[in-house]
Structures are given as structure tokens and as C-alpha cells.
Amino acid sequence: MAKYPLIKTTLKERLLGGHYVEGLPLPSEPQLAREFEVSRMTARRAIDELEREGYVYRVQGAGTFPTGKRFRQGMFRVRPFKEWARHPEHRTVVLRAVEVAASPEIAAVLQVQSGDKVAFVHRLRSAGDEPLVIEKRYINAQLAPTLLDHNLAVESVHEVLVGRLGLALTRVEQTLEAVNLRQEEADLLRVPLGTAAFLLRRTTFGGMQRISYVNYWVRGDRYAFQDSFEP
Amino acid sequence: MAKYPLIKTTLKERLLGGHYVEGLPLPSEPQLAREFEVSRMTARRAIDELEREGYVYRVQGAGTFPTGKRFRQGMFRVRPFKEWARHPEHRTVVLRAVEVAASPEIAAVLQVQSGDKVAFVHRLRSAGDEPLVIEKRYINAQLAPTLLDHNLAVESVHEVLVGRLGLALTRVEQTLEAVNLRQEEADLLRVPLGTAAFLLRRTTFGGMQRISYVNYWVRGDRYAFQDSFEP
DNA sequence: GAGTGGTCTAGACCACTCG
DNA sequence: GAGTGGTCTAGACCACTCG
Numbered sequence: 001m002a003k004y005p006l007i008k009t010t011l012k013e014r015l016l017g018g019h020y021v022e023g024l025p026l027p028s029e030p031q032l033a034r035e036f037e038v039s040r041m042t043a044r045r046a047i048d049e050l051e052r053e054g055y056v057y058r059v060q061g062a063g064t065f066p067t068g069k070r071f072r073q074g075m076f077r078v079r080p081f082k083e084w085a086r087h088p089e090h091r092t093v094v095l096r097a098v099e100v101a102a103s104p105e106i107a108a109v110l111q112v113q114s115g116d117k118v119a120f121v122h123r124l125r126s127a128g129d130e131p132l133v134i135e136k137r138y139i140n141a142q143l144a145p146t147l148l149d150h151n152l153a154v155e156s157v158h159e160v161l162v163g164r165l166g167l168a169l170t171r172v173e174q175t176l177e178a179v180n181l182r183q184e185e186a187d188l189l190r191v192p193l194g195t196a197a198f199l200l201r202r203t204t205f206g207g208m209q210r211i212s213y214v215n216y217w218v219r220g221d222r223y224a225f226q227d228s229f230e231p
Numbered sequence: 232m233a234k235y236p237l238i239k240t241t242l243k244e245r246l247l248g249g250h251y252v253e254g255l256p257l258p259s260e261p262q263l264a265r266e267f268e269v270s271r272m273t274a275r276r277a278i279d280e281l282e283r284e285g286y287v288y289r290v291q292g293a294g295t296f297p298t299g300k301r302f303r304q305g306m307f308r309v310r311p312f313k314e315w316a317r318h319p320e321h322r323t324v325v326l327r328a329v330e331v332a333a334s335p336e337i338a339a340v341l342q343v344q345s346g347d348k349v350a351f352v353h354r355l356r357s358a359g360d361e362p363l364v365i366e367k368r369y370i371n372a373q374l375a376p377t378l379l380d381h382n383l384a385v386e387s388v389h390e391v392l393v394g395r396l397g398l399a400l401t402r403v404e405q406t407l408e409a410v411n412l413r414q415e416e417a418d419l420l421r422v423p424l425g426t427a428a429f430l431l432r433r434t435t436f437g438g439m440q441r442i443s444y445v446n447y448w449v450r451g452d453r454y455a456f457q458d459s460f461e462p
Numbered sequence: 463g464a465g466t467g468g469t470c471t472a473g474a475c476c477a478c479t480c481g
Numbered sequence: 482g483a484g485t486g487g488t489c490t491a492g493a494c495c496a497c498t499c500g
Binding site for chain 2: 052104105108175176177178179180194195196197198218220223224
């Protein structure tokens, strides 16, 4: 078992618990190395990840500081598509739902062997006559062997995984990008080639296992994410 | 001058130039270390960043592989601009900072009278030589009369409003859109017309008063918003 | 079994911050 | 000048892949 994840978890707990004061530095890297009885490089590795996740920032010569709360966590809550599906005017069309062999990229994301069975679901969501969202999803088939027996035009994948297959989803990681639509996506969404869209990539975890990886292309001209918070 | 950025740049050029074949591994870490005459840890550091930026993925025991184009992504984290400003490679250029009369649209957003004085700040943020973010900000000049006396290439507007002018910021409302850049913005960011970008619109409140309204255009090819949560 | 990436050590020198 | 983070070295052992 590696040492740096424990250091990272411990520091994260302290940061979230307010053990470190905003504006004041954390213990220095040599101090943390001594406390956790590791080399400085190993302590640094843990801090590297905390910095990348936005919990701390570093200033050479000055120290490592807690990041202000308002910026710490996801700025944008994305609404679950479960709500989407309930709206009477919203429709989902399943373009494809098959088992495929994992490409090396998908294997890396889901942490399975290249060539392992993966369930692939390709769907298009519309409001009224207007197509709005393309979904391409890959699910570890070993963890969800009967997923494709369900009617995915009506049921949400999340509902099937949790409600029917009894999987526990423990964590979600996602990134949001702004991209120009390529021909294939533009055609499906019936907009011009190159139209700006959101690309939301989401990985869903069950414990240490990666259950599902999904890409959503969301029309930029029809969708905006809203947020409000107290600083 | 550090060594790993050169290794990273060189490998990135090779990857984008197609020197490495999809499906086949790159040279191993010890090989790359020998080629660049560095230790293995330094070669790893360069590869770490390429992996994080989505150019390669690694499989323990097998090797490091070029990522298929579909999954390549720019992974710049969004940071508070205070931290941004402290980074030695990050620069802010003030393109314009003047008092103007509020247009009807700005007057509506800030809830002042059309024609009232509004401070307008137009800035460009860059990392190294690369322009990344355009900012156009409007501040209620009655609430922040001396804002423009400060050096806004160095100080953050937030710091001036709160730290110098003693304003209390009580709420933030924001929306995030995906847009195609128009000529003016594309020129500033040095990308082609129509490139996809995030448009972040933010209104900052002090009690019932609206203090500041800002639009950020953020290059979609270099930025991603990250989030992780427990469902 | 040879080779690969994953982790870790115990040092070292540097640029930078801060009182 | 003391302390900090940034970078780098030359090793080491491990788990894993693959022919």
C-alpha cells in the first residue's frame, strides 16, 4: 500500500475540518515529511495532488496555503438526467446499446483490460422536436452484466445500476470542457459544424472500481449552467 | 531553467506530429531518461504532466501510450485570480480601465440609471506567452469611486473592493455558457474565429446592491472545470 | 524472466520570501 | 540569514505485463 494517499487523505480531512487557518501556511514539506515519517518527495507527492484538486496553493519561498472555501469545490452542479427524463416533453432515443471490446483508451479510463467486455450506450435526448444532448457511455460489463436487458429509452442508467443491480456509487469525477462540434455530433444535434458545445466527461466510482464513463455533448446555444453562492 | 518542461514540449511535439503510433508504447521511462540525459524521476515528471493533460496514458507493466484524439483534453484548473496573480508565469494586461456611462443593458444588470457612471475594466490574462482569458468588468462607480486609482495589472478587483474599499460581498450569481468566439475575442486570444470558449458571467452583490458584473471568455482548448462529489 | 511503470529514499543545490 | 518550495539525482524494491 502506497504511503502518499494516506498523507493526502489526512491533510484533506484537516483542511476540510478547518485545522489550518486561511492565510497561514501549512506545516512545511520537511515538517510534514517528519510527521508522517516519509521522505520529502513523498510528502510533496501528496501535496501535489491536493494542489491539483484545488485544496491548497503553494508560493515558493513562502509556504503552502489553504485555498479559500468558495473556490474549493465544484462551481457548477449539473442536474441529474433523472429529472430530465421525467419531463413530459423530453424524449430519449437509444441509437445504439451493445457490448463491445474495450479500446485501450476506454480500458485505461475504466481500469479494465484492453479487450474486456464493455457495455456501450449511445443516446440522444431531445426537448420537443429539438435535439439537445448526445450521450456516449461505457460501463464495465463485468459489474453490470444485465444492463442492456433494460429499456434505456425509459430507464436511466443510474437507476438500473443502483436500483436493479444493487451497485453502490460512491464517487463522481467530472470535467467540463467547451468544444467545437464535429460533423457527426453536429448532424445529430442539427446545428452547423463547429457550433460551440459543452463536453461533460463523467467517471462514476463504486469504491475503488470504476463503473461508468460517459461523455455528454450539450448544445451551447440551448444550455447554460447556473450557480450562486455566498463568498 | 528546469529540464522537464523541455522534455514535455519535445514529447508533445512528437505526439502531435504523429511520431508515435497509436496502440504502440512510447520509449520506456529509462530509455527517455537516457535520451534526455536526466534521471528517471525527471523523465517521469514530464510524462506525468502529459498524462494529466490527456496526451498519453500509462499501463503498469506494459508502457506509456499515445491517447486517441477523442480523449485529449486541456486540463487547466480554474483558480482564484489571487493565486493566478502570484504565479510567476502568469501575467495580466490591462487593456482599458476607464469610467464610462452605463449602457441600458449594463444599467439593467447593475440596477443603476442608464448613463450613470460605471467603472469599466478590460483585461487579458496569459500564462507564459499564451493568452487564456479575456475579462470585461463593470463596477458600480458610486460604490467603488477610487477603484481605478489602483494598479489592476497587479491587484485583483476583489481585493481592492473588499480590502481597500471595505465593501462586503454577500452573494455571487453566475452562469456558464459555451460560445463561439467572435473576431474581437478570437484575435485577443490568438485562436481562429469561431473557436469554442466558456463564457462565464458573474454578478457580485453587496446586500441588495449589485457591485460588479463581469464576463470572462475562457479558451475552451486550454481550460476545463473539474468537480468531484459523493452522490 | 525481462521489461515496464509505481513508489520511495536520502541526499543535494537552487530561487525565492520574509522579518 | 533562516526557512520555504522547485528541481534533480542515483539508486532501490515492488506489482504488473507479455511473449
